[in-house]
Amino acid sequence: MTTRRHVVVVGASQAGCACTNALRGLGFDGDITMVGAEPHPPYTRPPLSKGVLVGSEPDDSVFLPVPGDAEVLTGIGAVGLDRDKNLVELTTGDKLRYDGLVIASGARARLLGDPGQGEITLRGLDDAVALRKSLAGARDVVVAGGGFLGMELASSAAALGKSVTVVDVVTPLLSRLGPALSALCLEAAADHGVRVRVTGTGLQVGFTDGRPSRLTSADGAFSVDADLAVTAVGDVPNTEWLHDTGLPLENGVVTDEACRVAPGIVAAGDVTSVRRDGGHVRTPHWSNALSQAKIAAAALLGREPERPARGHVPFFWTEAFGLKIRLAGHLPPAGEPTVLEGSLAGRRALLVWPGTAAAVNFPAPAPKLTKLAQQLPTH
Template sequence: MQNIVVVGGSIAAVTAAETLRLEGFDGSITLLSQESVAPYTRVPLSKGALAGRESLEDIFLPSVSGDVDLRTGVRADSLDLNNRVVHTNSGSIVWDGLVIATGARARRLAPELREFVVRDHRDCDELRDELVAASSVLVVGGGFLGMEIASTLRQLDKSVTLIDREPPMQRLVGSIVAARIRDVALEAGILFHVDPGGVELFGEPGSRPLGAKTSCGRVFEADLVISAVGDVPNVEWLAGSGLKLAGGVCVDSRCRVRADVVAAGDVASRFLHSGNELRIPSWTNAVDQSRAAARALLHGDAAPEYVPSHYFWTEQFGLDIKVSGPMAPDSELETDEGWNSGGSSLLTWGPPDAPRRVLGWNHHLRPAQLKRLTRNRSGLLRAT
């Protein structure tokens, strides 16, 4: 293997390229990014970047090694597996090793409208301009992104209403922790509305949404409407390639599609024994999975399998929340004195000597320490 092409300009793509070099690969690496700017981290987009505290230059990732050929403004249009060629808007590129890291894009509720989302730096630029004249904002979606956007908007002194199909954050951290997060958000001035039937955005085609109508007929209007309703993996360019696409690019336990093709990050989907496909769209998963994918591309079966830590974090409404481990039922939740008194806390789910999930609530514990506390069901430490 002498020529590896990495398709994507995300943290997963950059990490894969760096890992290939760290693992001793000395052939050519070409990194193709559809965006016209150098790779950057998306983490601050819903926080400092949206608030105007951080510019694009502030969120650039460290420059890729000089021996990696970074090509910006290059969009992958199709993939020819038989001849090992990526066809792009600027020509065709031959490879003998391929990393698919094309990420995902924001899911939209009303493509016919000028729907505002927060996915890339251009979205932030546009929203900052729009927020100047807006006093009220409607946020649709109460996951990490929606709640972080709502938190930033309150810092900007905007009136914020947030709508979701279910109580915000509940699916991600359980009902008990989510309820406390919402209490803090309520104190910050957020108005919540839950409608299991969802909402429909309304407005004139080609114009910005004027508001949202819930399934029960209630209408919410605002100066600005922002959608934060999940993402869609970027796999259209792979149509007709012969790759299995089910909720993303299907990979095995080592992030391989086949011996010479791997995938990582928001675009990768792993087949589970249950028959379902699992895609983990998080920053930590993108980094860890791309490292595993790069090693598998070089070392095959000798590379370790990828075991996700299910680590994520969020900063919203003055809270610093870090979580390691897969979702566990609230019946297994163990609280501590800090939680009961409203202070810094470390929550665990599962047996005290082998917790399946750990959550730090304004806790000083570092991410690596938090991950080490999370054990699998056999009691063995998870990979960190």
């Protein structure tokens, strides 16, 4: 086991917090310092687009437990890394020395236009609180992006009584859920009064008195006006502080199957990417952050992780328009599903594809879905 005395975790995120807890769980008794750019203690993000946004869950319900002996520096970001001297350079001008480093600096919302224009996004807790206030004064809402986040936002806005339109360049959720489940989600969205427009071209945000209020297709073929326009078109990994360090940066921080980046440096969560199919792929989801955090902690201490990242079965979930969908395996699922129980028409089903399993409003625990995803369906 590698001997380390001070681990610095850059990113007071889900992954950073989970890695800190995993280090303690593995018996690491040295110092741990977490560095978080946001002014809040570590928190989980999935409720932000759901219960927190509609006001059914209190804001402080998202905060995560952190080992009491870990130092947590909030409101302080990392701006650089000196690998020769093992120093993390902070926004305050201070430098933190480490002999083990966890990169968990996460990602930020991707924008359609230039930074500073005032696009409204949902990435952090402050975003959710601000958007909730903005929604209170809006009647019409248009959402750019029909991924998991965009559809969850649309569902929450509809639940608040807003008239909602979702606009995307492709059919919402098709590239994530496949044809069967995406069609089910669109049917449920329509039942909740949500309109969906597919442009086939890029989108631009328009403003009224500094407020985002319009989405226009790049070819000018159509425009959707609303009291409020929200951008939900993915995220960008926070790697700027690692430029010129010599670390592998391709669509994030490139890790091996044990989340190792370089000697004494590991990474976990939304900031990471792995080599796959000739490219570098990110999996910015809650379950991936948790599994990578455990693997990264073990690797940093010189231990072999119980389950290498390559052998991990990814797990995803989303809730929108009365549908609670949980999936294990590869996305999107290929072809038509085999229905094991229930029915898609009844919006309650247990489904399998080769390499993927899903539960729609169905009480199947994650271990069962994971097991099903590792089996070929029987016909």
